[in-house]
Amino acid sequence: MKHFPKLRYGAAYYDEYMPCERLEKDVEMMRAAGINTVRIAESTWSTLEPQPGVFDFTHIDRALCAMEKAGIDVIVGTPTYAIPAWLAARHPDVLAMTQQGRGLYGHRQNMDITHPAYRYYGERVIRKLLEHVKDAPCVIGYQLDNETKHYGTAGESVQRQFVAHLKRRFNGSLEAMNKAFGLDYWSNRIDAWEDFPDVRGSINASLTGAFARFQRELVTEFLQWQADIVNEYRREDQFITHNFDYDWRGYSFGVQPDVDHFAACAPLDFAGVDIYHPSQDHLTGAEIAFGGDMSRSLKKDNFLVLETEAQGFPQWLPYPGQLRLQAFSHLASGANGVMYWHWHSIHNSYETYWKGLLSQDFAPNPTYQEACTIGADFARLSDKLIDLKVENRVAILVSNEALTGVKAFPMGDGVAYNDVVRGVYDALYRQNIGCDFIGPESTNLADYDLLIAPALYCAEDGLLQRLKSYVADGGHLLATFKFGFSDEETKVRAALQPAGLSEVFGASYSQFTLPGGVPLEGELPGISGAKAAGWMELLTPCGAQVLASYAHPFWGSYAALTRNAYGRGAAWYLGCYLPEGEAMEAVALAAAKDAGIAPPPLHFPLIARGGRNRAGKAVRYLFNYSGLRRSLHWFGGPATELVGGKPIAPEEEISLPPWGLAILEEA
């Protein structure tokens, strides 16, 4: 990342929201905390342009001037993700029509991102802003919009675009579309384009799946549109990024349903991301690692955490040590910096209890004080820790289409696509097996020794063939239930499952059921007694080794987990969801070992992550994700612990305080 001479440590800063004059004092406190970067302007359209065509850069200028003086760099966000009241008043249909009808003005992220009026005014304010700030030396780059999604936009204009898109996709053939989507069912055929019904009412998962993909493409197009504008202004030394976010369950949980991150990141210099996670006794580091591994995988490069929690929600107030642990955990995934949302807690409106580094009283508090130590360490260790190159032998294959398909046809016990993804991911994380993520279009399968395909419900033939070749050529594949059950149009394959690849897996099934707690039995360590939930496929081996079967009076003859040697590789198939972490860990570990992968001798809550720094040296972060002091024996070569500056010998005992960490650079 050419734009990162040093680790970034920062926060979002809103001069606009201040109830009193704070700028000078804030900058002073930022400097004391080692903050070297702030993000501004994002979401402040109405302050920038209080009336249509009337621009006011007061707050921008104040911020830039103060930061410039203080030597703090600035990322400027385009302000488009929350529209001003005047825009909604002038063009009410800028507010997106969604499944729930037309929204009312007030919330952010409620507009039709394709609406010409939104685009017209949005482009103008971006141009005015960029023109105004581009030459400021402290401005190091730009964030396009924020957490862009399609917001469910499905008004008439969007639906017309969708129909046009389908016409192109099916070369104008209604018959091809009717066939691909199976629209004969329940009389849903469309035999004249002008009969196309409101897709919001459709019960056809192929049609709604196609619309969901179309909506994701709108996001990709939107970010490219903004990038094209910004590119007209930005200096050579200024970057473009975007703040991606993840499936939200009150925190960053899994694959983002509404954006194709792999496609949308194309116009960016590097991926930006926000990662929010449970804290206090529920802090595990899994979300930090998941978000980091995903963000790094997007452009196979370092990335920037543009937002993460400082004090956060009341229930997230960090215990002493946790803010440090979190910050270095981000770096351990390849982040080149950590920025908080946000500097000061907001006094009015909506996110008043999503607290920044400072409370509304602006006084130093324990969280701020801990941040000061992080800022100091970031500055001191920047050269050692920046641009960490992380290389993994395992990849998880994720897919927006599969997510959408599983959502249309849910499993039992409320198990969703991202539960399966996180089940697999967390099993790796807890055993300190590093992994990347790849998408369905990925062509570098051979870079990995083990591919895991959780619940890959929708998959086109080409992908299945690539996976088959991957195994034939010596790769290891661990697929779970639902693998390739339908094609990319959410049409179930009329083929022996899984995915017509039963010779690859050496097993097949024609029936499945909901387990309701059926236990497994088998010789694989850790698998016997584990209970299946959500989904179970009744596998019959045809060549594969049965590693686990169902302990059930009527389903006992079926396999639950199989392994098959195929070509020069091996294909594992797991037929049921295993909600218990231990069982999923057993499966993942066995498959990893089969692929020749040996994780370090640690288990959660002790976490080891890392890569190679600019000097080419191995840097290993050791984290204690628990409230108790824990120790381990150093499993690497002679090293230096960077925080304390102490040498560590192989096998030397390292003791980590509650929520503590160590950073070892090997010689």
Added chain:
Amino acid sequence: MKHFPKLRYGAAYYDEYMPCERLEKDVEMMRAAGINTVRIAESTWSTLEPQPGVFDFTHIDRALCAMEKAGIDVIVGTPTYAIPAWLAARHPDVLAMTQQGRGLYGHRQNMDITHPAYRYYGERVIRKLLEHVKDAPCVIGYQLDNETKHYGTAGESVQRQFVAHLKRRFNGSLEAMNKAFGLDYWSNRIDAWEDFPDVRGSINASLTGAFARFQRELVTEFLQWQADIVNEYRREDQFITHNFDYDWRGYSFGVQPDVDHFAACAPLDFAGVDIYHPSQDHLTGAEIAFGGDMSRSLKKDNFLVLETEAQGFPQWLPYPGQLRLQAFSHLASGANGVMYWHWHSIHNSYETYWKGLLSQDFAPNPTYQEACTIGADFARLSDKLIDLKVENRVAILVSNEALTGVKAFPMGDGVAYNDVVRGVYDALYRQNIGCDFIGPESTNLADYDLLIAPALYCAEDGLLQRLKSYVADGGHLLATFKFGFSDEETKVRAALQPAGLSEVFGASYSQFTLPGGVPLEGELPGISGAKAAGWMELLTPCGAQVLASYAHPFWGSYAALTRNAYGRGAAWYLGCYLPEGEAMEAVALAAAKDAGIAPPPLHFPLIARGGRNRAGKAVRYLFNYSGLRRSLHWFGGPATELVGGKPIAPEEEISLPPWGLAILEEA
């Protein structure tokens, strides 16, 4: 049933939905499975008429031709229960306006069944279809529409019809209507017809009850309208039926709230029905028996199961033996055949996981293989098992009005009308006491030795008088709480409860409460300790024998269950809901014995049901509704077990495998 020379075994078949050419192979597999009947065309309007007035009978012709050749009979469904996209595009208000507003196109069963445009196009497609198929020899009959209900239709036109209907009912007297409905309350009076408010907003349970009844009458009228059309075309040897369904709780649970089955079946030659039920460990046969007893009662004749589950939902995948057990259980209620929904599982759209005999892979699977044995046995035993005449001495009196009334004024603990009905029904079923159902208009009360009236909340004076006479003339009546509390207009009687018939019951109450688990005590075996839930009436005997009272510090002086000799008969009254099956069984058994009824010496999970076959011989089905082998001593006369062909002597031990069955024909 003149149209049934043999037991029907079949499935719904959709050539329209096939992702590839399957017809020949499917017919071959059908024949192998003993399938002799398929149902086609239902729900395929858009394929039949892809554009208004453009008809395409390709799939119909293909199916008829292939079935004809294979000797498989065909039931043709009118396709009207799912409208084509072009109809919604041309006439958007064909989509019903309901309590939730106007629906969007996509789902089935969302139209205003009174809309002239729907009727116009619907009639035309029915006529074209009938014209086209009526002479095909394999076509044995027609199904009108499918699972018709009123879909909550409540748009302006429907409401105008309703107001006109009220004008007629009240002879134009607003005063009579205001009085009957109690509209003075909360200023709801209507003193000019043109002030009639949107009934969807009404909080007056008498008015909304009248509207619900009116909506049910729309269904009756709709089916008569379709029958009249079909009757113009059908051959003498072709029948008309309809596919009724039941209150849906994820499966067929109880009395259908939205259709008056007793009235709606008038134009049919026989009742058709769909019955879906829990499976695997939750398979009890109770829903099969309930649906069968209800369907048989509609026209006091044999009936046809037009739809039931094959593989069904994932959680319904049958254990080995269950599909057989289910099929013969339908026959044991008087079904003359069993047809699955559906032949093949659907590859797209919505019901992809409601699986047919075949999975989407079209390969033989254990369910299909079990179906083959059923088909063979149906063919072999058809003469013995067809046209079973079932005669019962017990009837349960059910009422749509009562259901609607209880829904308007719910009891505690979420107890609904159908919980009470099923509580009573299941108590009989588990004790092998056969029963029929009768409606409030029924005039053949005297056919039964015991009438049970569960939660008969709304009842007109005439019915109460008929019940009184029934008891006076020697009948036994078991009424439960809520009996006759209101009249047919959901107006509470200003009379001593129950129902102003306290001299019949020898007991009365003026107060009631929610029990929250109050235990009963009494000398009736099995009643002490049983806990009341949902509702409890504080009965004071005035002549009746107290069979149970409430064990409670403040309500201890009130009766919970009474019996009163009245005239030549007896009237039992149960004042509270008993959620525990054992307690309700105790009450039902005592009342049955009181009426001189002695059930066979079996208890669930061993179930005995049956009747007389064409030869006048007693046929007794014995079912083992459990996953364990069980045996019993044959309690009838010398007999032949029909499946195995073995003679069985009285008292001989019969051993039934898990989910097994035996069929005994007495000599």
Added chain:
Amino acid sequence: MKHFPKLRYGAAYYDEYMPCERLEKDVEMMRAAGINTVRIAESTWSTLEPQPGVFDFTHIDRALCAMEKAGIDVIVGTPTYAIPAWLAARHPDVLAMTQQGRGLYGHRQNMDITHPAYRYYGERVIRKLLEHVKDAPCVIGYQLDNETKHYGTAGESVQRQFVAHLKRRFNGSLEAMNKAFGLDYWSNRIDAWEDFPDVRGSINASLTGAFARFQRELVTEFLQWQADIVNEYRREDQFITHNFDYDWRGYSFGVQPDVDHFAACAPLDFAGVDIYHPSQDHLTGAEIAFGGDMSRSLKKDNFLVLETEAQGFPQWLPYPGQLRLQAFSHLASGANGVMYWHWHSIHNSYETYWKGLLSQDFAPNPTYQEACTIGADFARLSDKLIDLKVENRVAILVSNEALTGVKAFPMGDGVAYNDVVRGVYDALYRQNIGCDFIGPESTNLADYDLLIAPALYCAEDGLLQRLKSYVADGGHLLATFKFGFSDEETKVRAALQPAGLSEVFGASYSQFTLPGGVPLEGELPGISGAKAAGWMELLTPCGAQVLASYAHPFWGSYAALTRNAYGRGAAWYLGCYLPEGEAMEAVALAAAKDAGIAPPPLHFPLIARGGRNRAGKAVRYLFNYSGLRRSLHWFGGPATELVGGKPIAPEEEISLPPWGLAILEEA
């Protein structure tokens, strides 16, 4: 209360709703029950005016005539809280547009109370009614409307009024408004009045809080408008009242969110109120006491219970003795009478199971029979019990703004503002510490020795200064978490919390979290082991004595409860919610003792309440709120037990039956 020569005992009576001629018989039964007052006409607009401008006083005249003859007094309600069908038919937009859109006709309380058509017709019917009844000798007073609230009215006209109101409040300065509400956040600024967006979509809690306050002011204005009309007609000897109600959780729970009771009671001669509460095993008297203390506090005077339950909901059917206990409990708070809703149970419509004194059978029942004893005792003891003057040394400070603010920013575990208020109130009630309520505008703080301010989230500077002075001048203040966190515009203070008054409390906090069951420890009796829930502030003492702290590995250094001597008084601060009654009682008792208050030696379920009667004698009610007989030693001076007429000596044992009571008048 000049209008109350005797205790009122009564019921609402609806001749309009009768299914048969009952008037004479009802009056006879009323007289037998000692009923001396009925309330009529409320909610009967459509009967009074069946068509616009057509008036029919038949039912009014019948009732007045019968009551007059029987010597029963009548309160006439204006009929405006349920509109007739014709009004909705003529002016559909009289139905309020709310957050949920436009309602449908049917329900009560669904109109826009500012709508000119509603006002026009409403005024006319009130004038016609008043003209008609004002001279009837039996008419003793009027009830304005019923349970008036704003019903969420938020249509265009109301919003225009709101914008005009804001213009006035901010002297036309948008900048002042943007600043006060923090509208810069998420681009919500308003820089032209005509851009003002639909407030229903706003996510700005300051703006929505201002709108909620504006809506409450509409209620105040509405009642004043009705009072002005009624005042033109009423006789000198006739009173005006209104039937207030409380936050509804299936019963009367807490502070009414939608009405500012302190402001709205201005035009009334005395407060009327409805109080509904759990019964049977859940009857505690707390809701009766809460509603009574609140109602008495509104005008610092006696009040009238215009509605309370007779039989009530099925689950409220009173145990023997409970109806008496309830009636006298109302008197013990200062009520001058008790009226039931309602006389007879309604036969149709909606509230059929909200039962009156009589069931629908009109027969005497145990509840009615118990009412007869109450009526007799009320008549016999009227002179002793009427106009009870209750004086308390404790007051609880409640605030609609605080309630609204806490609702916008909820705490954890579902803890709402009224949970905190009731937690404090119930702790006093159970320990027999009497209290009043005061509002934020109250100027008589010095009347009390102890003020309690539960969750006073929003508070203007003036109030905080008054509380500060109160303590400085010798008062005792017990504030809880959230105290003064934001100003009156729901803007969080940029000051050291609590409320910038840390020198008063000798403690401060900058951080808070959700406890999830953190136990407390401390020397205050009863506090150790109590678990915090919902909210916890991390208090640091700066001068205060720490009475409890958090037993937690990471928060152990913070205080949970502090006491600080300030000026001549003391300020207590409780930093967390204590859901367990015992813990909250411990805090309240300690603060009360600190203020020199010593409660009587009784604890719930034995309750003592009272005051001084007209003769200036102390009257003490003793209640046994349990199903077991309990006794106590009389803790007052020589007295007479008024019900039984027996003298009671100091320390004499008094035995109370289950749900029993005694009334002692000291000599």
